[in-house]
Amino acid sequence: MNTPCIRLNVTEALTDELPIGDLALSPERVLGKPAMNSTLHFCSPAHGGWGVIRVACLLPETHLLFVCPEACGRHGAIAAVEQGYRHKITYLCVDEHEIVLGGYSEEIARAVDDLMIRVTPSPKAILLFLPCIDDLLAGDHSAIMAALEQKHRVPIRLTRMNPIMTDNKMTPMLQVQKALYEFLPPASSAPKNKNIIALGAFSPPQADSELASLIRFLGFDHLCHPEFCKDFESFTALSKSAAALLLRPEGVAAAQFLNDERNIPSLYAPIAYDQKTLLARYQEIIDFLTPLSDAGTSAPIKAHDYFALAVQKTTEALHKTSILLKGMSVAVDQTVTASPFSLALALVQGGVNVNRIYANYLPTHEEYAFRALSAQKKDLIVANPNHHKKFGARPVSPLSQVAIGFEAAYATAAPITVPLAFDEKRYGFEGFQMILDAVCQAIAQNQHSTLYQNLREQIKEYGLVV
Amino acid sequence: MSKLLYSLPPLSPDYSGVASVFHDIEALTIIHDASGCTGTYTGYDEPRWFGSQSPVFCSGLREMDAIMGDDEKLYTKIETALKSTHAPCVAIIGSPVPMVIGFDFAGFASLVETRTGCSCLSFPTTGLAYYDVGQKSAYLALAKKFLDPSKAEPLKNTVNILGASVLDGFDEKYLNSIIAFLHKEHLNVGAVWGMRSPLTTLRTTPNAAVNWVVTAAALPLARYLYQTFGTPFVAGLPLGEHETTRILNYLKSACAGHHPPEKMQFAPPPKLESASHGKPSTAKTLIIGEGLHSASLRARLEQDNECEPVRVGSFFTEAQSFLTEHDVMFQSEQEAYETLADPTLEIVIGDPLFRDLIPRQSKILLIDLPHRAISGRLYM
Structure with a gap:
């Protein structure tokens, strides 16, 4: 007897949100390219991030030349004024004739000549930004860049702000992080130093952080990042680094470049929050760095032992937070961390009632946490904040009582917002404790955003860039 | 010719101008771009966006869509969104990428309108012009699409406000003060173009006795309404005694059925x-x-x-x-x-x-x- 064949209409199967228990077999119904490509995109007032320009502006003594139709530069420029780095950017606004006739390569030359005179002090390097339309016009600016480098004796690199390539392997954020490290001179035969680059992180863990301490324990010196470089020369000295740790996926292309072109090996160790993944991550870091160190440790280090105290402190902090929350529902999102499923899993395992996760894709490094959550908290709703059904959807009755992240705060209308974003300065057990501290602080302050005004101000103060 | 900006940000673009006009109409508004253009409008140019119920979306344009010209994909998204938004009309707004690939805005709007039965307007904005150019084209397109001369029922003492643009500083408070100013003089307000009025109210525009232009981008609309419906108009803001008197006299005179002198339409020569x-x-x-x-x-x-x-x-x-x-x-x-x-x-x-x-x-x-x-x- 033939079994009746039930054919699922793919388009109808894709939707804006589902309980994670129902989503377990096919996460793509809400998360990832098919779901995103099936719908118009809602761009909530809490949508945004660091932005490629802010990332590029981390490079000291470097000037950005943004070549674009005028409109493409507006959001980045206003954000730059808000955050105090507008003077690091020049906009070359091209017109229709130059776009149609392809003449803007010459305009780039004119602009570089001009800015090298007008910008004081004279930049030590120039980063050229090109927009979506350049991909379609297949512009090749290598010859003009080489000529300009020779003329002005400054390195010039190219990157793109081209969200039209968001579905491709080289997204704008991947490209800009790679472009920064392309300024590093080629590896020389000189011995490496004992520094480790923190890749991918927008704002890295600080010098006294748990991760930096581990690195020192393993016989290395500093955790390095463009944020810590006082001038362009000290940034280029990163080429002598012993290795790199990739803490967020946005640095994947940079890591590949460092490995292939600058002889700097790297380890993908994306941020995590649940204990099992965290200990595994740290063990991977230890196993990766130990052979590179000449400290000569007598016995293999076990993350489980090294972080025993950190685990205990985190467990205590989680217990305290759970009591303080008194069963309140909590939402998390993909703006607060690159690993929202791991964060949710860690909270759920500590007894916190996480009821919603806002995310639009499921990265590979989150698959374990996703599966674990789908088994342990089947009713947890996974929602895509960009789906068209989310428009105008700020509910009168909050969907969660506490929101960790701005996107979740807007979508749920949670009365309490924990204003954290993009794993800034966070990693490891310490990073999780920083989140728990922020949750406790937000509850203590009882920041009511039901009138929208608080959240609006928090978003503005943070300066999300689309 | 290209230009350099060292200090100012790029100014508000044409697509922001169009989208701002449609915001309170609650049209299904689609900016045909990858994400940045929509973000410029919603995040920087549109003060009403926080808490907004207006269905404004990004088309989510991607490289392969642009190269392959997959308009059917965009159509399907619009058709699906129409079912959940119940918008009274659709507005499709351009950005630099559609300009480069030569997207046929008029043809696509016609297709949407034919297949869905919902009115659809399109704007081949490019991001190369400024917001006021976009607003002008949005005002004119709306007027030409939705105002019917045969249904005009002239009402004395009714004034339309043309061009209450959030990009020029209008907000609820400012608009309320302008309306209170009219009410104080026993004048009624008809349609407000730029904010607040839904499409049903905008359709009543021909009924007003006079149009009051409050931003420059709405002047072409006023001229169109004058040519089409014979509605006189005055332009200016009641800043100070002379301007207030000029504007009021014009409005009152027109509401009384007179034809105020043309020289009263604009502020006096400098x-x-x-x-x-x-x-x-x-x-x-x-x-x-x-x-x-x-x-x-x-x-x-x-x-x-x-x-x-x-x-x-x-x-x-x-x-x-x-x-x-x-x-x-x-x-x-x-x-x-x-x-x-x-x-x-x-x-x-x-x-x-x-x-x-x-x-x-x-x-x-x-x-x-x-x-x-x-x-x-x-x-x-």
Whole structure:
């Protein structure tokens, strides 16, 4: 007897949100390219991030030349004024004739000549930004860049702000992080130093952080990042680094470049929050760095032992937070961390009632946490904040009582917002404790955003860039 | 020709202007782009976006869609969204990528309208022009699409407000004060173009006795309404005694069924015009801003305060109708920088970001007049 064949209409199967228990077999119904490509995109007032320009502006003594139709530069420029780095950017606004006739390569030359005179002090390097339309016009600016480098004796690199390539392997954020490290001179035969680059992180863990301490324990010196470089020369000295740790996926292309072109090996160790993944991550870091160190440790280090105290402190902090929350529902999102499923899993395992996760894709490094959550908290709703059904959807009755992240705060209308974003300065057990501290602080302050005004101000103060 | 910006941000683009006009109409508004253009509008140019119920979306344009010209994919998304938004009409708005690939906006709008039965307007905006150009085209397109001369039922004492644009500083409070101003004179308000009025109210536009233009971008709409429905119009803002009297007299006269003299339609000629006998001249005070607002502010300063001649400058195309040969249209930041380097200039009234264009040694006093189309969300 033939079994009746039930054919699922793919388009109808894709939707804006589902309980994670129902989503377990096919996460793509809400998360990832098919779901995103099936719908118009809602761009909530809490949508945004660091932005490629802010990332590029981390490079000291470097000037950005943004070549674009005028409109493409507006959001980045206003954000730059808000955050105090507008003077690091020049906009070359091209017109229709130059776009149609392809003449803007010459305009780039004119602009570089001009800015090298007008910008004081004279930049030590120039980063050229090109927009979506350049991909379609297949512009090749290598010859003009080489000529300009020779003329002005400054390195010039190219990157793109081209969200039209968001579905491709080289997204704008991947490209800009790679472009920064392309300024590093080629590896020389000189011995490496004992520094480790923190890749991918927008704002890295600080010098006294748990991760930096581990690195020192393993016989290395500093955790390095463009944020810590006082001038362009000290940034280029990163080429002598012993290795790199990739803490967020946005640095994947940079890591590949460092490995292939600058002889700097790297380890993908994306941020995590649940204990099992965290200990595994740290063990991977230890196993990766130990052979590179000449400290000569007598016995293999076990993350489980090294972080025993950190685990205990985190467990205590989680217990305290759970009591303080008194069963309140909590939402998390993909703006607060690159690993929202791991964060949710860690909270759920500590007894916190996480009821919603806002995310639009499921990265590979989150698959374990996703599966674990789908088994342990089947009713947890996974929602895509960009789906068209989310428009105008700020509910009168909050969907969660506490929101960790701005996107979740807007979508749920949670009365309490924990204003954290993009794993800034966070990693490891310490990073999780920083989140728990922020949750406790937000509850203590009882920041009511039901009138929208608080959240609006928090978003503005943070300066999300689309 | 390309231009360089060292200090100012790129100014509010044409697609923001179009989208802002459609916001309160609650049209299904789609900016055909990858994400940045929609984000510019929603995040920087649209103060109503927080808590908004308006269905404004990004089409989510990707490289392969652009290369393959997969319009059916966009159509399917629109059709699906229409089912959940129940929008009264659709607006499809362009950005730089559709310009480069030659997207057929008119054809696509026709397809959407035919297949869905829902009215659809399209705007081949490119991100190369400014917001006022977009607003002008949106106002005219709406009027041509939805206003029916045969259904006009003229109502005395009713005034339409044309051009209440959030990009020019209008918000609920400001608009309420304008409406209160009319009510105080026993005048009723019909449709408000630019904010607040839904499509059903905009359709009543031909019924008004007179149109009041409050921003320069709405002037072409007023001219169209005059040509099509014979509705007279006055342009200006009630800043100071002279301008208030001029505007009120015009509105009252038109509401009474008279034909007010044409010279009352606009602010009086600036002092420079009469003082210089047609030759270019300078002034110690310069207003840089939205054209109509600047013209009314100049009238107030020159007539009520008996100031020295005042000059107006603007970056925005539609301001030209309110500028004279003594005023200045800036084509670039460099031109504004050169104008502000004029040693005879003493006072500049304009957006706080212009402070960065004033030479360091200059003693110019900048009086802040934030303009959202310039500085976005910075000072609002």
